[in-house]
Amino acid sequence: MSKSRVVVIGGGAAGFFGAITAAECGAADVLILEKGPEVLTKVRISGGGRCNVTHACFEPKDLLQSYPRGSKSLMGPFHRWQAGDTVEWFSKNGVELKTEDDGRMFPVTDDSRTVIDCLTRVARNLGVKWRTHCGVASIEILSDGSFLIETESGEKIEARSILIATGGIRSGNARKPVECVRHTMAPPVPSLFTFKIDDPRLADLQGVSVPNATVRAGTWQATGPLLVTHWGLSGPAALKVSAWGARDLAGCDYKFELRVSWVGNFSAETISGMLAAERQQHGARKVMRHSIVEGVTKRLWQKLCTAAGIEDERTWSTLTKEETRSLIEELTNGRYAVCGKSLNKDEFVTCGGVHLRDVNLKTMESKLTPGVFFAGEVLDIDGVTGGFNFQAAWTTGRIAGEAMAVRSAPTDQDFFER
Ligand SMILES: Cc1cc2nc3c(=O)[nH]c(=O)nc-3n(C[C@H](O)[C@H](O)[C@H](O)COP(=O)(O)OP(=O)(O)OC[C@H]3O[C@@H](n4cnc5c(N)ncnc54)[C@H](O)[C@@H]3O)c2cc1C
Structure with missing residues (x-):
C-alpha cells in the first residue's frame, strides 16, 4: 500500500x-x-x-x-x-x-x-x-x-x-x-445541446447565421447569434436556452415548441413599421427580392416569405393584410417543433x-x-x-x-x- x-x-x-x-x-x-x-x-x-x-x-x-x-x-x-x-x-x-x-x-x-x-x-x-x-x-x-x-x-x-x-x-x-x-x-x-427541427423553413439553409435572434422555450429565453445546421438550430442563443431549460427540456423528452424571433429584440410593431415603409417607398418591388431586415439573410428571408404564403412574383404593393401579418409573425414569433437534441460538438x-x-x-x-x-x-x-x-x-x-x-x-x- x-x-x-x-x-x-x-x-x-x-x-x-x-x-x-x-x-x-x-x-x-x-x-x-x-x-x-x-x-x-x-x-x-x-x-x-x-x-x-x-x-x-x-x-x-x-x-x-x-x-x-x-x-x-x-x-x-x-x-x-x-x-x-x-x-x-x-x-x-x-x-x-x-x-x-x-x-x-x-x-x-x-x-x-x-x-x-x-x-x-x-x-x-x-x-x-x-x-x-x-x-x-x-x-x-x-x-x-x-x-x-x-x-x-x-x-x-x-x-x-x-x-x-x-x-x-x-x-x-x-x-x-x-x-x-x-x-x-x-x-x-445534458446541458448545452442543439435542437433537432425538421421544418421546410430551415431546409437547405445549413450554415446560415443570424447575429441577433431571440429564442424561447416555455419560460426560457435567450438572445444572441443563431445558426441553422443540417438538422436544426444551434449557436449561442439556442445553447443558452438549452442550458437554462436543461431540466424542463429533459422532462418533456426534448419535444417542445420553440419560438424564434429572427430580428432579436425588434418588436412586431417595429417590424410592421419597416414593412409599411417599404411598401410605401418601393411598392413595385418584389418582396422576395431582398431582405429588408438587417441580419436576416436573403435565403432565410425568402423561406420566411414562402412560409407566410407570399409567392415569388408578389410585389410590396399587392401584399394583403393577412400576408403582411403572417410575415411579421414569421419574423418575430416563428413556431418550430423541436423533436430531439444533439450534443453541441464544441x-x-x-x-x-x-x-x-x-x-x-x-x-x-x-x-x-x-x-x-x-x-x-x-x-x-x-x-x-x-x-x-x-x-x-x-x-x-x-x-x-x-x-x-x-x-x-x-x-x-x-x-x-x-
Ligand atoms: C467537446 C467539449 C468542449 C468543451 N469546450 C469548452 C470550452 O472551450 N470552454 C469551457 O469553459 N468549457 C468547455 N467544455 C466544458 C469543460 O470541458 C468542462 O466543464 C471541464 O472540462 C470540467 O472539468 P473537470 O475537471 O471538472 O472534468 P473533466 O475535464 O471531465 O475531468 C474529469 C476527469 O476525471 C476522470 N475520472 C472520472 N471518473 C474517474 C474515476 N473513478 N477515477 C479516476 N478518474 C476519473 C475522467 O476520466 C476525466 O479525465 C467543453 C466540453 C466538451 C465535452
Whole structure:
C-alpha cells in the first residue's frame, strides 16, 4: 500500500488546478489518479481544439449571470478567484490569452496544447505526480479520518485528504467515488445541446447565421447569434436556452415548441413599421427580392416569405393584410417543433452533480465527510457556453487546493513517525 497526503481523483482541468494549487500552497506529496489513458482530455478537445479558457467578465456579480446551476453559490468563490485571476495566473505561467469579440478568451496560439503544456509543466515543477489508467473503484473512510482508496486494478492508496474532480456524472465511474463518501447528487441531464427541427423553413439553409435572434422555450429565453445546421438550430442563443431549460427540456423528452424571433429584440410593431415603409417607398418591388431586415439573410428571408404564403412574383404593393401579418409573425414569433437534441460538438456539460448544500463553498470541503473536497463539473454547477465552465473548474479547484494544503500540513505525529 502506498501513502499520499493529497489524492486528486480525476486528471481534468479542476483536478489539475486543485493539485497545482495544493502544491503551490505547500502541500507535499500530491498525486492525481486518472482513469483514462491521458490527462486533460477535455482541455485538449475544448473550444474546437483552441480551449476557451475563460470569459472576459471580470466582475463576480456579472460572471454569476452565466451559470444556470450554482449561480448564487458561486458569489463567494468568485470573489476569491475570478476570470481576471485566471488570466493573470496563465500569463504568469507563460500562456497569454486573447479576447474575441463575444468575450471568449483563448490562448494566443489558438491551440489547447499550450494550456495542457502549461498545466503539466507547472504541476511537474511543483512535484505533483499523476498516473493514468488508474480509475478509482472505491474509497473507504478510516476511523482516524483518513481514506483508503482502491483503484480498479486493486491497488490501495492511503490519503489524508481527497479531491473528487471526476467531471460530469453521467458515467458510473465518475459517480462511484462520490457515493463512497456519503454524498448524493442532483440527477444528471445534458446541458448545452442543439435542437433537432425538421421544418421546410430551415431546409437547405445549413450554415446560415443570424447575429441577433431571440429564442424561447416555455419560460426560457435567450438572445444572441443563431445558426441553422443540417438538422436544426444551434449557436449561442439556442445553447443558452438549452442550458437554462436543461431540466424542463429533459422532462418533456426534448419535444417542445420553440419560438424564434429572427430580428432579436425588434418588436412586431417595429417590424410592421419597416414593412409599411417599404411598401410605401418601393411598392413595385418584389418582396422576395431582398431582405429588408438587417441580419436576416436573403435565403432565410425568402423561406420566411414562402412560409407566410407570399409567392415569388408578389410585389410590396399587392401584399394583403393577412400576408403582411403572417410575415411579421414569421419574423418575430416563428413556431418550430423541436423533436430531439444533439450534443453541441464544441462544448457540452452536465447539469446536475454533488448537491451544493452538502459542500462548504469557502473551502469546497464536504460537510458530510471531512477531508473530502470537490471541484469542477462533478458539482451541481454548470455555465452557459463561452468559457464559463472552465472558469468554474479553475475557481473551485483553486479554493479546494488551498484548503487541502492547510489540511494536509504535517502534524506532530508525522514528525515522530519520520
Ligand atoms: C467537446 C467539449 C468542449 C468543451 N469546450 C469548452 C470550452 O472551450 N470552454 C469551457 O469553459 N468549457 C468547455 N467544455 C466544458 C469543460 O470541458 C468542462 O466543464 C471541464 O472540462 C470540467 O472539468 P473537470 O475537471 O471538472 O472534468 P473533466 O475535464 O471531465 O475531468 C474529469 C476527469 O476525471 C476522470 N475520472 C472520472 N471518473 C474517474 C474515476 N473513478 N477515477 C479516476 N478518474 C476519473 C475522467 O476520466 C476525466 O479525465 C467543453 C466540453 C466538451 C465535452
